[in-house]
Amino acid sequence: MDLALLRTFVTVHRAGSFTRAAALLGLSQPAVTSQIRTLERQLGRPLFLRQARGVTPTSIGDELAHKAAPHLDALVEIAGTGPDDSAVRTLHLAGPPEFTAERALPALTELSGDDGQGFALRASFGNAEEVLEGLAAGHHDLAISTARPRGALLTATPLCDEEHVLVAAPQWDERIDVGRLCRKGASALENLPVVEVHESLPLVSRYWASVFDSRPAASGTVIVPDLRAVLACAVSGAGLAVLPRYLCAAALERGDIVALHEPTVPPLRTYVLVARTGTLATPHIARAHEWLLGAAAAWY
Template identity: 45%
Template structure:
């Protein structure tokens, strides 16, 4: 006999869509197929007589009605889940480190559902090498790292960052389009760079991946925060390679343009790293990040 679909099922599915930003992530977390999630959402929207999400190429965007519904039911559903499933409850603090830009824009929003299960976080920002040293010394429990650590750590890949080369529209118009197709390195070499560090870690990786050598361009600005790098690019100081999750809003707004379109975009794998014996809390963090649908980064 088929299990009867309850209003609680519909609301739980809605909340997973709302928090994950996509039907795919909700299907994964609910253990359902995507058509089943779509059907439950359609049934709830029919019950309420309103649209809860608008669909786009990168997921779904909640309507004001969805925002109101999530505020009203979220905490109550979380408490009900914990009461019905004691194994879902967590009680402890995880000291976690990561790059300030990724943690601010993607990492902390992704970890927020674990706080509703009782987990607490103490967050540290820094470079991957420094954070891994803190993990080795026992000052951190988990690190989200852009480099794969050496032996002695357990590193689980959880997503890939895609990098895009962007510049302000005025500088973009100085690029010879024919030369860009034939010899992109030469077409771009007159453009000043905005770099994260004096060693040009991201730009060097992009140039070597796409053009076979490190950039010869002059460096106009060096600033150790990718959000500040983007701000300098928007202001016209130069061009830079940035993670897509930071660049896409500026591209959509017309503040910057993507200067180069490689056949296969440069990627960098991100790892969730632990050391030694783990706890239920750190295991929950690793599994949560590993199983999440991150979409395009």
């Protein structure tokens, strides 16, 4: 079986589209379509179901991808390494901006310069869907996500749990009836301004559902697409916010903000560390994977 055909097939499988695969491979879409049809004729089975938006693999396509992808990735790694095994490799990491910047990158930059055996590091940010799609398509080596991937092409390992805290500037704490908050729950927080990362209030909604068994009544007063900006707005007094404890711990300690509520069981969000199946046999990816898991043991 022609390895070039398999490479095209795996790229299409990961990209979910002939068009995106063609761009990744530097080929025309007709060339990609022709190669997939040739492979399907050789196997005597359809590998993809053509749809209006992209393609969906058949069960035969999924099985072939699961078997072939790790070996193709290993061949690419061998070809990329060349005769000089001491060459510095590049690790491509993707994840949510705040967690990646505050947690993962400081840990990995320490490793990347360790004993001259490190690697060059490239990072990109995105939401869970974006980073997993990019990993599957081969744009990244490792991804940090709050969503577990489906299928066998990606392998996820639990990384750490993130505790969420309901916070606001001290002046808001003085205006909230703590006793009523304990008795009435979320109703004590109605009509208070809210700072969030999205109009759908993802963190506030999760906190309300977990702690108060209800939905937030208010809409977002300030919407900024970065939790670090949410923290800055909360410190300035813009309203209440739900933030990861690691991100706001220093501000809490300084008294810039206060925790409005301390539930017995705080809401948690779990991060997973994801790699393409088979690529953890690659030394620099394996080292980064192991290092991040070790570093995460000390994160709270």
